[in-house]
Amino acid sequence: MAEPTSEVLTEQEAAVYDRQIRVWGVDAQRRLSKARVLVVGIHGVIAETCKNLVLAGIGSLTLMGDTPVTLDAAASNFLIYVDEIQNQGKSVAQVCADAVGDYNPMVRVQVQQGNILEKPVEFLDDYDVVILGRSSLSLKKKVNALCRSRPQRVAFYAVDVRGCCGISFIDFQTCTYKSQKKDDDKELEYSKKSCSLEDSLSVRWDSLPKRASKLFFATRIVEEFEQKEDRQPGQLTSSDVPALIAFGTELLQEQGMTMVPVIESLLKKIAEAGSFELSPVCAILGGVLGQEVLKLLSCKGEPIQNFFFFDASDGKGMIEEVTP
Amino acid sequence: MSAMADKEAIENARVLMVGAGGIGCELLKTLVLTGFKHIHVIDMDAIEVSNLNRQFLFRKRHVGQSKAQVAREAVLRFRPDVDIVAHHANVKSPQFNVEYFQQFNLVLNGLDNLDARRHVNRLCLAADVPLVESGTTGYLGQVTVHMKGRTECYECQPKPAPKTYPVCTITSTPSKPVHCIVWAKDLPFLKLFGDKSLSNDLDIRSSGADSAAEQEEASFFDLQDGESSKAYATRVFDRLFGENIDIALKNEGAWKERRKPTPVYLANIWSSEEKYDENGADHGYENGHENGSANEDKPKDVRAPLSATALLGLKNPQEIWSVKDNARVFLETVRLFLEKRKEEIGSLTFDKDDQLAVEFVTAAANLRASSFGIPMQTMFDVKGIAGNIIHAIATTNAIIAGLIVLEALKLLGKDRGACRMTYCLEHASRKLLLMPCEMDVPNPKCYVCSQTPLVLEVNTKTVTLRDVVEKIARKKLAASFPTIMQGYNVLCETGDDIDKHSAAIYEAKLDTKLDALTPVPIVNGVEITIEDLQQEFSCIVHVKHRDEFSEEEEADQMRLGGLELLTATAPVDSKETDAAPKATSVDVQTASLDEDLVMLDGQNAVGMKRKLEEEGQEPTQKRLKT
Numbered sequence: 001m002a003e004p005t006s007e008v009l010t011e012q013e014a015a016v017y018d019r020q021i022r023v024w025g026v027d028a029q030r031r032l033s034k035a036r037v038l039v040v041g042i043h044g045v046i047a048e049t050c051k052n053l054v055l056a057g058i059g060s061l062t063l064m065g066d067t068p069v070t071l072d073a074a075a076s077n078f079l080i081y082v083d084e085i086q087n088q089g090k091s092v093a094q095v096c097a098d099a100v101g102d103y104n105p106m107v108r109v110q111v112q113q114g115n116i117l118e119k120p121v122e123f124l125d126d127y128d129v130v131i132l133g134r135s136s137l138s139l140k141k142k143v144n145a146l147c148r149s150r151p152q153r154v155a156f157y158a159v160d161v162r163g164c165c166g167i168s169f170i171d172f173q174t175c176t177y178k179s180q181k182k183d184d185d186k187e188l189e190y191s192k193k194s195c196s197l198e199d200s201l202s203v204r205w206d207s208l209p210k211r212a213s214k215l216f217f218a219t220r221i222v223e224e225f226e227q228k229e230d231r232q233p234g235q236l237t238s239s240d241v242p243a244l245i246a247f248g249t250e251l252l253q254e255q256g257m258t259m260v261p262v263i264e265s266l267l268k269k270i271a272e273a274g275s276f277e278l279s280p281v282c283a284i285l286g287g288v289l290g291q292e293v294l295k296l297l298s299c300k301g302e303p304i305q306n307f308f309f310f311d312a313s314d315g316k317g318m319i320e321e322v323t324p
Numbered sequence: 325m326s327a328m329a330d331k332e333a334i335e336n337a338r339v340l341m342v343g344a345g346g347i348g349c350e351l352l353k354t355l356v357l358t359g360f361k362h363i364h365v366i367d368m369d370a371i372e373v374s375n376l377n378r379q380f381l382f383r384k385r386h387v388g389q390s391k392a393q394v395a396r397e398a399v400l401r402f403r404p405d406v407d408i409v410a411h412h413a414n415v416k417s418p419q420f421n422v423e424y425f426q427q428f429n430l431v432l433n434g435l436d437n438l439d440a441r442r443h444v445n446r447l448c449l450a451a452d453v454p455l456v457e458s459g460t461t462g463y464l465g466q467v468t469v470h471m472k473g474r475t476e477c478y479e480c481q482p483k484p485a486p487k488t489y490p491v492c493t494i495t496s497t498p499s500k501p502v503h504c505i506v507w508a509k510d511l512p513f514l515k516l517f518g519d520k521s522l523s524n525d526l527d528i529r530s531s532g533a534d535s536a537a538e539q540e541e542a543s544f545f546d547l548q549d550g551e552s553s554k555a556y557a558t559r560v561f562d563r564l565f566g567e568n569i570d571i572a573l574k575n576e577g578a579w580k581e582r583r584k585p586t587p588v589y590l591a592n593i594w595s596s597e598e599k600y601d602e603n604g605a606d607h608g609y610e611n612g613h614e615n616g617s618a619n620e621d622k623p624k625d626v627r628a629p630l631s632a633t634a635l636l637g638l639k640n641p642q643e644i645w646s647v648k649d650n651a652r653v654f655l656e657t658v659r660l661f662l663e664k665r666k667e668e669i670g671s672l673t674f675d676k677d678d679q680l681a682v683e684f685v686t687a688a689a690n691l692r693a694s695s696f697g698i699p700m701q702t703m704f705d706v707k708g709i710a711g712n713i714i715h716a717i718a719t720t721n722a723i724i725a726g727l728i729v730l731e732a733l734k735l736l737g738k739d740r741g742a743c744r745m746t747y748c749l750e751h752a753s754r755k756l757l758l759m760p761c762e763m764d765v766p767n768p769k770c771y772v773c774s775q776t777p778l779v780l781e782v783n784t785k786t787v788t789l790r791d792v793v794e795k796i797a798r799k800k801l802a803a804s805f806p807t808i809m810q811g812y813n814v815l816c817e818t819g820d821d822i823d824k825h826s827a828a829i830y831e832a833k834l835d836t837k838l839d840a841l842t843p844v845p846i847v848n849g850v851e852i853t854i855e856d857l858q859q860e861f862s863c864i865v866h867v868k869h870r871d872e873f874s875e876e877e878e879a880d881q882m883r884l885g886g887l888e889l890l891t892a893t894a895p896v897d898s899k900e901t902d903a904a905p906k907a908t909s910v911d912v913q914t915a916s917l918d919e920d921l922v923m924l925d926g927q928n929a930v931g932m933k934r935k936l937e938e939e940g941q942e943p944t945q946k947r948l949k950t
Contacts, residue, residue: 008640018374019348026642048722051380055718074402078353081401093807103380105919164328183749191861206751213755279357280733283350283726288757291719301463302751310758312730314330315744317758 013106017057028298031236032058033106035297040064040116040143041090041133044070044076044277049131049293050100051079052104054084055108056294060108061095061100061128064116076277088211092117092141121146124154129277129293132158137223144171154182155296158197160233163273166285166311167219167265171196172296172303179302195308200322206256213320215309217257221248241271266311284317329736333434334359337736340428341365342415342444344391346716347434347458349379351724352395355432358729363406368414369390372677406793416443416804418867421858425451428731432456436714438483442772443479445470446629449773450860454740456731457848458724462715465724465748469731469763471740472773480767496728497574497582501693501701503886505693505709509674510687512564513681515545517661517672547662557658562589565691585695588806595649629662629679632656633703641703645687647694653687662734668892676711685710723748727758769886771801776886777851777864782838783881784869789816791880796854800884801863803856810844810852819857838867 009026013033021029035058039046042065046154049214054061067073069092074080079096093111101109116123117139124130124146132143140158147154148171159168171194180187205217225240225247226233236244244267288308295301305319329337339360341351344367357362360402369391381398382391389411398733399408413419414834425431425447433455435441441457448455448470455470457478465593470477493499494507544563547556570586573579614753632653638645657680661669665680674681682703690700707713727746734742744760753759770774780796789808793816805819816830838846846852850868855862865884873881 004591008642014641015373016376020377020379020718021704022715023717052719052722055377055380059375066648076357078357078402083401083406102383104376105384130381205533211755214614278731282357283354283722283729287719287721287723287726290722291717293542294719297821303751304757313759315727315730315760316756317748319752319755319757 005037013057016104016106017252019282020056024185024294024298024300027256029057031292031298032056033300034177035128036060036062036130037129037293038062038064038112038124038127039131039133040051041135042077042096042140043133044075044282045159045166045277045285046133047077047079047096047100048282049159049290050096051103052286052290053293054100054104054109057104057106058109058291058294058297060114061097062110063097064112064114065091065093066113067092070233076279089167116128116143116146121149124150124252125152127154128297129155129157131293132156136233140169141196141198147171148196152238153309156197157291157293159283159285159291161277161281162219162234162270162277163279164216164220165218165270165273166308166310168279168289168308169197169200169213170194170283170292170304170306170308171200171311175296175299177295177301177303179300190302192303192305193198196242196318199324200306203322203324204255205252208322212322213318214260214262214313215267215318216307216322217234217252217322218248218263219309220262221251221267221272224251226313237274238268241268244271270292271311279310281310281312288317326356326419328730328733333736334733335361336835337429337732338362338427339364339732340425340431341434342431342440343380343434343436344368344395344410344722345369345375345376345434345436345441345458346552346718347725347728347896348391349381350718350722351432351434351728352399352408353381354725354729355732356399356406358733360732361406362767363612364390364409364411365395365412365488366415366420367395368412368587377719378716380718394706414574415440418805418858421451422447422449422860425453428453430454430456432458432732432737434458434728439802441478443804445857446772446802446859446861448472449477454735456735458728460716460720460724460748462717463750464721465727466746467724467727467769468745471735472745473766474740475763476741477573477770480764480770484853485898493922497580498696498698501689501698501705502690504692504698504707505701507692508685510712511836512560512688513674514660514674516560517669517681519671520545553659553662554655556662558590559656563796564688565589565695569695584698585697586650588647588691588695590653593648601676617948631659631679632683641707643688644700644702647691650687650690650694650700653683654691657684657687666698673911674710675763676707677715678767680928682707683798692732720748723758729758729789771863771886772861775863777866777886779866780852781868781870781883783871783884784845784867786836788835788879789838789846789883791842795880796865796882797886801854801861803854803859803861804857805858807855807857809855810846810850810851813844814843817851842941843853 009029011243013029016019017029037058038051039050039061041137042063049105050061050063052053069080069084069090071085073092074082074085078093084090088264091111095110097109101107101136130147135158144156147156153173155172157168157170161167174191174193176189176191178187178189188311200211201220210303215263221244222236223233225244228247245259245264248263252259252263263299290306304319304322305321307322309320310317310319337360339355339362341348341355341363344352348365348367351363352363367390370388371379371386371394373387373393375382376384379391381395386394390410392410392412396408396410400406431444431448431453433441433444435444445455449472452472455478457468457470469475471677489503489506490850493503494510496502498507502567514921545560566587566589569585573587575586594883636652638648638653639648661684672681674685676682685705686703687699689706693700694839699871710801731743732739745760745763747761749757749759750826766773768774785840791804793808797803797808806816807814807818808816811820815833817826822830833841844850846867848867853862854865854866878885
């Protein structure tokens with residue numbers, strides 16, 4: 001666990017962060033103020049996550065991406081102000097960085113151009129955490145592996161919202177944290193290890209508990225289908241549903257399972273949602289993910305391991321641990 | 325998603341949002357992103373610096389401005405085509421009547437206090453508009469849906485009472501830091517700087533001596549003619565932490581089974597060579613803080629408020645001070661109040677945003693703690709406890725706001741049965757971090773939504789109509805503008821629209837004892853009706869006379885309860901209260917609550933009920949004689 005610096009919070013920090021320091025303490029706040037987070041790909045749920053990290057007072061937030069800002073991009077993203085849409089030529093990353101930077105002047109918010117896979121690998125050494133927005137399965141695996149290749153811990157988070165479903169994956173690698181399990185318990189120090197996405201996905205489905213989240217299987221099927229069909233995530237439509245279900249049935253069988261109506265209906269919902277993100281689900285996923293990143297960076301509170309799913313249809317927010 | 329509303333229903337829906345604070349900011353953002361276009365926002369508060377860590381629609385430059393208005397403008401920047409009406413007003417004000425509520429399809433609450441929640445609950449019942457309730461504290465949160473006749477209303481389950489402490493624990497036998505903090509806030513602070521004419525539970529019971537001694541005790545805390553503020557501070561210090569403890573020690577029986585306190589006198593704190601250096605501190609004051617803080621209009625932000633710790637160089641509010649430093653802070657705060665805020669003395673009440681008051685209470689609480697061998701606390705922690713500050717983070721509020729909007733979508737859709745109440749947990753339970761539960765049906769014994777009569781046990785010979793209006797109608801039944809009737813006789817009516825003539829008649833009756841009221845005395849067996857026209861709340865109350873009331877538990881000589889009181893057989897004898905589990909209590913939640921007060925209560929679906937109730941309770945404590 002990194003030692004917090006002994007310096008006293010500034011008067012401004014103490015005043016602005018008062019209510020949250022009452023939740024996680026001064027040491028946690030000091031650690032947060034040193035943390036560096038990189039975010040790749042900006043859409044609704046990522047905007048929510050960025051907001052939460054900046055408000056909490058991390059050290060720096062870097063937004064990466066060159067996509068120009070469009071009306072479509074603004075649909076679920078409150079960091080894009082309408083007057084910016086006419087302002088041609090600015091990237092979504094730039095526009096969002098300007099907006100979210102204004103939330104908290106004590107956080108350094110900046111923009112990186114280019115593609116993460118084309119950067120020299122040392123590029124990641126400037127960050128403690130990488131958060132990947134909507135992306136293909138192969139990109140997730142690659143970035144996760146890059147994070148793991150660094151000498152210092154670079155934690156990896158992936159998050160997406162497909163219609164009314166929220167999906168996230170977490171590989172913090174190793175984590176030492178303080179936690180109070182119950183109200184009257186003493187705060188103790190614990191350690192945890194997590195596994196990479198690649199390793200997690202090597203687990204056979206029929207070895208998972210019976211009550212495992214159906215969204216786990218549905219998202220696996222969708223991502224594998226998108227990869228096989230060479231589609232960008234979020235590009236499926238209702239016309240893909242029959243093929244998707246057929247593919248899913250096959251995949252389930254390979255893993256020693258059978259297709260059930262719940263999974264079928266999830267596949268249908270995800271395909272029909274296309275690139276749409278239901279905003280309340282973005283708020284929920286961005287809240288949970290933001291909280292997880294803050295826990296890790298502040299060494300305070302037990303981190304989730306290693307998938308989190310939310311389905312607005314049944315209202316359940318479920319943690320699924322899938323490790324070899 | 326079939327249970328959810330379609331685009332058209334969302335765009336046409338008219339939504340009332342009550343509260344634009346921690347949950348409110350997140351809610352307004354998520355509502356407009358979801359496609360809601362017609363929203364009213366009501367919030368009476370102004371923006372404060374401590375809001376900025378989570379109320380993301382506000383910036384430092386907005387401090388002091390209306391939350392509702394600034395939130396509206398901020399949201400219009402990313403959704404200029406929505407129609408938002410901002411009301412910088414109290415939701416309890418008469419303009420927001422039943423007709424006002426009826427224009428909405430949904431009411432969504434992001435409130436911070438019980439009173440306003442109860443008020444909105446009644447208006448939603450009266451207007452028959454579904455209500456989504458919410459609350460958060462730290463990592464915990466909750467969203468509930470209230471539909472008239474279908475699910476329980478907000479008041480169907482009694483709310484946990486504010487945390488209280490036995491008076492004698494506070495005045496004589498503290499054992500925890502919080503006891504010392506409550507003492508500092510309710511005793512020395514009020515005695516030195518508050519309104520002395522207001523009697524205080526602690527005051528009455530602490531001395532137990534005759535009135536002459538009480539008189540002497542009261543005047544002790546007045547500044548004598550020609551007395552310097554330093555001499556006064558010294559005299560008061562030795563009385564509070566020295567002499568009073570010595571007096572208490574004489575009652576040897578009290579200390580047989582507990583640790584004896586040690587008196588703290590100033591003379592013992594300074595070693596022989598050193599002395600409290602008043603001039604040094606004074607010097608710093610003249611140089612750095614003379615301008616703009618000693619006056620009535622204290623600055624609302626954090627710019628150099630009048631502060632003893634700043635003068636004494638105690639810069640870190642997270643540090644526990646030595647006894648000596650606590651003594652220095654105590655003396656310095658007393659001096660500063662006397663010299664720089666003289667005009668406020670006699671009318672001050674504790675305010676968590678009053679730096680000097682927080683410093684005084686911290687020092688006084690710690691000095692008392694050191695006397696009793698209780699761990700001392702940092703100023704940061706004392707401020708939190710004394711000010712009942714609710715712990716709050718942005719992420720929980722964002723999650724809860726998302727859940728509120730999802731319930732709103734179900735309410736506008738075809739299947740209201742899909743609505744759930746949802747908990748947001750800190751530690752997952754059965755893998756669930758967000759846990760939906762079935763909602764309860766209305767409680768048939770609820771006096772609000774089922775109009776079940778209540779019973780008021782009261783000493784009709786000593787209690788006045790005013791007591792019933794203030795302590796029962798307003799405080800217990802949360803009526804904002806109560807009307808009290810006996811049959812067709814209006815005994816009392818309140819509100820803005822009462823003509824002067826009637827108001828005078830009612831006012832004249834207020835101080836009449838119940839059994840002397842005309843035309844019909846309120847005595848045993850009489851039935852009265854307590855109403856609030858704005859809330860369309862009406863409740864029948866059976867009056868039951870009783871002569872004896874426990875001084876400890878029922879100091880108001882009243883007890884309000886359900887119908888079971890009419891059939892209860894055992895007479896309540898004042899002596900019997902010794903066996904009662906509760907002692908007289910000091911309400912520690914009188915100070916204003918901050919945002920996002922959690923409303924975790926009354927739930928049982930997943931075994932949460934027990935746990936959450938326990939949070940509000942003190943471990944069983946030996947009852948102590950006062």
